Amino acid sequence: MDTTVTSPLARKLGCFVALSDAELSVLERLQVRRRPFAAGREIVHQGQSDRAVYILVSGWVCSYKTLPDGARQIVDFQIPGDFLGLRSTLLQTSDHSIESVTDIQVCEVPSGDLLAAFAGTPRLATAVLWAASRDEAMVVEHLAGLGRRAAPQRVAHFLLELGARLALVGFGTKAGYACPLTQYLLADALGLSAVHINRVLRQLRELGLVTFRDGTVVFDDYGGLVALADFDPTYLDQERPLLT
Amino acid sequence: MDTTVTSPLARKLGCFVALSDAELSVLERLQVRRRPFAAGREIVHQGQSDRAVYILVSGWVCSYKTLPDGARQIVDFQIPGDFLGLRSTLLQTSDHSIESVTDIQVCEVPSGDLLAAFAGTPRLATAVLWAASRDEAMVVEHLAGLGRRAAPQRVAHFLLELGARLALVGFGTKAGYACPLTQYLLADALGLSAVHINRVLRQLRELGLVTFRDGTVVFDDYGGLVALADFDPTYLDQERPLLT
DNA sequence: CATCGACACTGCCGCAGATCAGCCCACCGT
DNA sequence: ACGGTGGGCTGATCTGCGGCAGTGTCGATG
Numbered sequence: 001m002d003t004t005v006t007s008p009l010a011r012k013l014g015c016f017v018a019l020s021d022a023e024l025s026v027l028e029r030l031q032v033r034r035r036p037f038a039a040g041r042e043i044v045h046q047g048q049s050d051r052a053v054y055i056l057v058s059g060w061v062c063s064y065k066t067l068p069d070g071a072r073q074i075v076d077f078q079i080p081g082d083f084l085g086l087r088s089t090l091l092q093t094s095d096h097s098i099e100s101v102t103d104i105q106v107c108e109v110p111s112g113d114l115l116a117a118f119a120g121t122p123r124l125a126t127a128v129l130w131a132a133s134r135d136e137a138m139v140v141e142h143l144a145g146l147g148r149r150a151a152p153q154r155v156a157h158f159l160l161e162l163g164a165r166l167a168l169v170g171f172g173t174k175a176g177y178a179c180p181l182t183q184y185l186l187a188d189a190l191g192l193s194a195v196h197i198n199r200v201l202r203q204l205r206e207l208g209l210v211t212f213r214d215g216t217v218v219f220d221d222y223g224g225l226v227a228l229a230d231f232d233p234t235y236l237d238q239e240r241p242l243l244t
Numbered sequence: 245m246d247t248t249v250t251s252p253l254a255r256k257l258g259c260f261v262a263l264s265d266a267e268l269s270v271l272e273r274l275q276v277r278r279r280p281f282a283a284g285r286e287i288v289h290q291g292q293s294d295r296a297v298y299i300l301v302s303g304w305v306c307s308y309k310t311l312p313d314g315a316r317q318i319v320d321f322q323i324p325g326d327f328l329g330l331r332s333t334l335l336q337t338s339d340h341s342i343e344s345v346t347d348i349q350v351c352e353v354p355s356g357d358l359l360a361a362f363a364g365t366p367r368l369a370t371a372v373l374w375a376a377s378r379d380e381a382m383v384v385e386h387l388a389g390l391g392r393r394a395a396p397q398r399v400a401h402f403l404l405e406l407g408a409r410l411a412l413v414g415f416g417t418k419a420g421y422a423c424p425l426t427q428y429l430l431a432d433a434l435g436l437s438a439v440h441i442n443r444v445l446r447q448l449r450e451l452g453l454v455t456f457r458d459g460t461v462v463f464d465d466y467g468g469l470v471a472l473a474d475f476d477p478t479y480l481d482q483e484r485p486l487l488t
Numbered sequence: 489c490a491t492c493g494a495c496a497c498t499g500c501c502g503c504a505g506a507t508c509a510g511c512c513c514a515c516c517g518t
Numbered sequence: 519a520c521g522g523t524g525g526g527c528t529g530a531t532c533t534g535c536g537g538c539a540g541t542g543t544c545g546a547t548g
Contacts, residue, residue, distance in 0.1 A: 434504085439505090439506075439508095443505090
């Protein structure tokens with residue numbers, strides 16, 4: 001593998017499919033047209049139809065659904081190297097909204113360019129489809145958490161999952177990571193109230209497991225947290241690449 | 245459209261993409277190798293790797309996740325015309341289990357045959373990918389329900405969604421449908437206890453909205469139920485076909 | 489400097505929903 | 519006729535979590 005891997009996307013896909021220099025350069029060329037958004041901006045609105053895909057280069061984003069009664073459920077957060085709106089391109093309208101959490105940089109990729117890249121470099125297509133399947137697996141895992149995990153397990157599992165995802169793109173370790181999320185965002189994602197999130201975080205901190213504070217997550221006792229959350233990261237990572 | 249549409253899958257896809265007789269016959273030829281399973285059989289086990297896709301022809305199936313602590317979260321139910329394990333074929337291992345709810349008939353389609361059919365009839369590929377995106381949208385909607393809807397809304401929404409899906413394949417109307425699910429299965433899907441499901445069902449029945457009894461769902465007041473659940477079916481159906 | 493808004497944090501109370509325990513009925517197999 | 523089983527139904531009790539209301543802190547802005 002190339003030692004000068006630049007984009008988080010290339011780093012992530014490289015864990016699933018060993019990419020040649022030629023494939024890597026196709027991937028990098030997709031990401032030339034950069035575009036910034038300020039924090040808190042709505043990138044895609046629920047119900048809007050959309051013919052382009054975005055690749056998140058830097059910053060954090062959340063995709064969420066607004067229920068008719070006004071309540072908000074965050075479906076997932078996206079971090080550098082993730083696609084935005086990949087699925088919505090097939091449906092005529094997006095079933096969810098996407099909003100920047102921090103200031104971000106995205107690359108807008110017209111669906112046509114993406115399909116052309118797939119046609120020319122099929123291994124890249126496999127890698128991207130793998131990433132899409134992984135995203136769906138995360139949503140399913142999230143669903144199981146909302147339905148069947150108690151609040152502390154749910155929070156712990158969420159923080160661990162984010163940590164594992166960030167580690168894969170080089171933004172975190174088993175020691176911890178920088179996390180720009182507010183407790184309100186956590187609440188909207190985990191189906192709890194912000195107040196209760198606060199209580200649970202304190203509890204986890206007092207147990208000496210994790211410290212979520214000042215935009216930083218510190219794993220005080222990684223093993224203990226994994227045990228509490230029953231965290232099994234096999235759905236996020238591959239022990240061996242899919243294609244070598 | 246052909247008047248002698250046979251399989252539920254063809255009927256469903258026909259709502260999204262107008263299929264020619266030639267495309268329909270390709271679709272029907274995929275479904276020749278039928279295979280029965282008895283009720284309560286595990287078709288795919290969580291963690292198992294799998295190189296074939298199934299198309300459900302008759303009967304009901306559920307896909308679920310078992311958490312390490314033994315709790316079960318049903319991700320979705322599949323009804324005739326739905327794919328089983330379409331996503332898992334890309335991941336090396338399935339992240340969920342699949343089990344028959346009733347006696348069923350499935351068609352086992354080797355991934356190779358499916359891909360060949362896609363290559364020969366690209367409109368079919370589009371239709372199937374559309375169906376996959378719709379499945380994912382249902383999971384997202386389900387996620388929002390678990391996170392943000394109270395028990396009565398959740399149950400009502402679930403029954404309405406099932407009704408709309410069944411109507412699309414000809415197994416139900418706005419009046420009601422046959423539903424082989426037990427209250428235990430509902431509980432595992434909706435993140436509630438079976439006891440509480442029972443109470444909520446009674447409540448909805450006493451309000452004159454739905455009657456869930458003896459394997460049958462009767463919509464006593466469809467409009468009222470829609471209002472209670474804030475049900476918006478646009479994510480399930482298209483007002484106009486994607487390709488004509 | 490005062491003010492204001494965003495975010496974190498806390499105690500108290502009420503409620504939705506879990507858990508426990510038990511009953512009824514229909515359908516089995518012997 | 520019998521017990522066993524699986525599903526539906528119910529009441530009593532307990533509890534996790536949300537709602538509310540209020541405090542504290544920091545950073546931005548006049």
